Amino acid sequence: MAKTVLSPNSITFPQDEESRKFEKINTSVHNNSNNASFFVANEIADLIRQRQKEGKKLVLGLATGSTPTKAYDFLVKFHKEEGLSFKNVITFNLDEYFPMEADSIHSYVRFMNEHLFDHIDIKKENINIPNGRLDREDVREFCDDYEKKIQDAGGIDIQVLGIGRTGHIGFNEPGSSLTSKTRLVRLDRVTRLDAASDFFGLENVPTRAITMGVGTIMAAKKIILMAWGEGKSIIVKEAVEGPIRESVPATFLQNHPNCSFVIDEAAASELTRINTPWLVSECQWNEKLIKRATLWLSEKLSKAILKLTNEDYNEYGMGSLIAEVGSAEHINLIVFNQLQRTITGWPGGKPNADDSQRPERKDPYPKTSLIFSPHPDDDVISMGGTLLRLVDQGHKVHVAYQTSGNIAVFDDEVIRFLDFATEIQEGNKELEQKFSEVREFLKTKSPGQIDSPEIQKIKGLIRKGEALSACRYCGVKEESAHFQNLPFYETGAVKKKPHTAEDVQKTYDLLNEIKPHQIFAAGDLSDPHGTHRVCLQVIYEAIDRLVADKVDWIDDCYFWLYRGAWQEWDIADMEMAVPIGPKDMERKKNAIFKHQSQKDAAMFPGNDDREFWQRAEQRNTETARRYNQLGMAEYEAMEGFVRYKFN
Structure with a gap:
């Protein structure tokens, strides 16, 4: 697996007995x-x-x-x-x-x-x-x-x-x-x-x-x-x-x-x-931990970063930080500038601009961006605003749909599409026979029963059609939509197979074909069924091979991780935050709506019964609200990313 870091400074958490004083179980x-x-x-x-x-x-x-x-x-x-x-x-x-x-x-x-x-x-x-x-x-x-x-x-x-x-x-x-x-x-x-x-x-x-x-x-x-x-x-x-x-x-x-x-x-x-180590013992302060602690304190006290005082830090166990750095004002300014530099309306880099303080470099322009989407809708749900911005700003955007998503389609959708197909091709005996067999299978299908290969294929085609519709809406060319259908997923059941060399090879070949300057991938490891986790692991292993093979383009590639439908990155970890205006938020929702089989009710809603567009809107507006409360400019919504660096 590729070794990754969140920032130049890793956090060392206290492990001594004193640090565990709140824990009542070993x-x-x-x-x-x-x-x-x-x-x-x-x-x-x-x-x-x-x-x-x-x-x-x-x-x-x-x-x-x-x-x-x-x-x-x-x-x-x-x-x-x-x-x-x-x-x-x-x-x-x-x-x-x-x-x-x-x-x-x-x-x-x-x-x-x-x-x-x-x-x-x-x-x-x-x-x-x-x-x-x-x-x-x-x-x-x-x-x-x-x-x-x-x-x-x-x-x-x-x-x-x-x-x-x-x-x-x-x-x-x-x-x-x-x-x-x-x-x-x-x-x-x-x-x-x-x-x-x-x-x-x-x-x-x-x-x-x-x-x-x-x-x-x-x-x-x-x-x-x-x-x-x-x-x-x-x-x-x-x-x-x-x-x-x-x-x-x-x-x-x-x-x-x-x-x-x-x-x-x-x-x-x-x-x-782990979360607030300064509350339990002395910390080894570094840039990342200082940022985390300051943002925590700012939100805890409902104060903008620049309003925090020496007394605020001392009261919440950070007196040693004041002693090391010098003053609240100095710490506040450092963290404020760090946070402000994560905000960019140019996720592909701003051409002809000073990029020394920006998350993405300005050159080359335009860039080739490859967005990995574990399911056929994760791209627009999780980073639809950024995707739209990349297209609008002239970058060459590719989307790789890693799995077919076929198990997340209701049986009624299959009947609806086949009804349409038989009407269009009235008199097609072969199609009518197939429809009859599918209808008969679904009529006697028991809960949890695995679909026939034919039905799995139809459900996959439904998801593919919706993904293409969303791509067209966002301005991504159809030939730039890549449907990998990674084999580990294709079981027809919730339980998947372990990923294999074939999954990695498919990803390796796609990366080497496109040679992206930017990779975006789902880092949402809280996905309850593990598909995101496996998809990310496959990408890591493919990148490991590319690094080992010393391909010429990999050293100039930035790798950004977005979060999925389940939760957002902590602001302390975000290294790029892309503002989304009201108009683009509506465009993002419209792109999500193109996935009609997931509209109104999803097959696998997890522990949140809201629709995916509602989750995405709430998460993006909440991120913008938190940035604003920390003292940043007020935006309609924001999408957050963490940069992973590979060896």
């Missing part, structure tokens, strides 16, 4: 989820080996969902490559939807088999998962038996957990008591919303589940809770630093004698020692 922060998962897998493997030497069994409590899958991958690797045996392991899974057939694609039985059990030598009789196939009247007895089996096995040695946005552990929703045991529960609406994409709609998500209780979890000898991504950062902070309360069940873990949170840097980003 919290281990790792560079990324891969390293954190390896750490957890090693913890489990070491205890398995230790128990084997002692001739004893190990009882594991296991979780499902996307969070633990990498840890399970490492355990499988340890088994296959290092001979780690699971014959002495007994497992108890946390939960299961109810009702749920074991062979359903949504079943946790199937999940565990596919991710772990089918690949190791665990004895089948040692696997225990709540039974979603029971008759309702048999559930209570099953739950009592489940508790007894755990006790008979000697109790759980290590319990693996994830954490939901409501703070639920297992399916123990807000309101669960500390003494609750394995039982049938009703799922919170937020939990069901988070699962809706996997079930192809909220209406298909079960309303109930069988789950171990909080009391069952708390009885485990050791607990490891894992969390990845910025989307979990707020609830992680609540669980680790907040008061214990039933409305956030994860806070009960503060009372466990041997509980650890293992998280990545993104999930840790709201912890006090």
